Amino acid sequence: MNFIYDRKKTAVIYKDKEHSYYELIKMAKIYSSLMNIDKEDRVAIFMENRPEYMGAVLGVWDKKGTCTNLDASYNVDQLIYVFNDSHPKYIITSNENIEVVKKAKEESNSSIKILNIDEIDIKKDIEIENAAIECLEKDAVAVMLYTSGTTGNPKGVMLTFDNIMSNVDAIEEIKMVTPEDRLLALLPFHHILPLSFTVLMPLKFGCLVVILDELSSEAIKRNLQKYKITIVIGVPRVWEMFHKGIKGKIKESALSYKLFNICKSLNIMPLNKIVFKKIQDAFGGNIKFLVSGGAKLDKEICEDFNIFGFKMLEGYGLTETSPIISFNRIDNVIAGTVGTPLPGVKVKLEEDGEIVVKGRNVMKGYYNKPEATAEAIDSEGWFHTGDLGQFDGDHLKIIG
Incomplete structure (x- = not known):
């Protein structure tokens, strides 16, 4: 079975040069x-x-x-x-x-x-x-990524091809991404989130990827507009940068700020898109949804992007879980949460509130470190994240 084949179209654009x-x-x-x-x-x-x-x-x-x-x-x-x-x-x-x-x-x-x-x-x-x-092959180690090593030396996280595909298959199952989508790649590819979702998934689905060569709000806006980008995956500091600029301009005008508060109280997405069409156009006018991962996104930023007319989907995961454990869906966003577990992923909370995970997405282990692997993945196959959570209905919330 082919992972990628000649689709007779452009696969990636970098510095305005197209590569089929x-x-x-x-x-x-x-x-x-x-x-x-x-x-x-x-x-x-x-x-x-x-x-x-x-x-x-x-x-x-x-x-x-x-x-x-x-x-x-x-x-x-x-x-x-x-x-x-x-x-x-x-x-x-x-x-x-x-x-x-x-x-x-x-x-x-x-x-x-x-x-x-x-x-x-x-x-x-x-x-x-x-x-x-x-x-x-499903069990073959496809990628190995080194953790940041905040405690001791970095560990090589072994992710199998099936680990990677567990996330890709889940996105396909809920029909979030199509071959017509155009993704903007902002984040460095040595992290599993951008590697999975701005390299491997788009190539598997037949999307177009535009690689940014300069991380600035001007460069992002230019590429969003020029290439009619539909999906952007970023980390909180990217969204904080845009939020600060947009909110600052809205507050400069008494009328804009009044409209913002009216939209906030009504919370009607089609109305938000009309009222803040200028912001929509600044982002290229084709955005289906924005994604935030890698760290906790401020709840207010998520809510405000909704008021600006965007679907902001926050998710949660780790390198060891390939990476996604849970994320908000387009039609079911609860700001301040990281959404519901991925299809095929089980999540439960230990007595002390620690989030533990089981599923196809859990790594094979740490390279050459059986003790560290046994410490992270218990005898029943549950991966211990070290993060504390609670459930808001079926939505997961990270609390520490």
């Missing part, structure tokens, strides 16, 4: 041809967001390898830790990061092979028998 599905698959096949790896050998991907990042992930999968996606801001010591912890056979990087990679390789005396995508000719003619990248 075929071109992305060809890129992946070229990268794949340069790697001599066995099944589930690890390949580190260490670069900024760009189409070649997608090609690298698909190229590793084409060889049935495991992508070890690293933070592009890692320093030499952090890279050495990864080299010594998981012994990747290759590292795929760019001109932007090549010097750090060379230094880390030298200082660690690692045998890792370096592929610099800026030195690889992706325009050359190659023969492609099947213009597609196949799915991995």
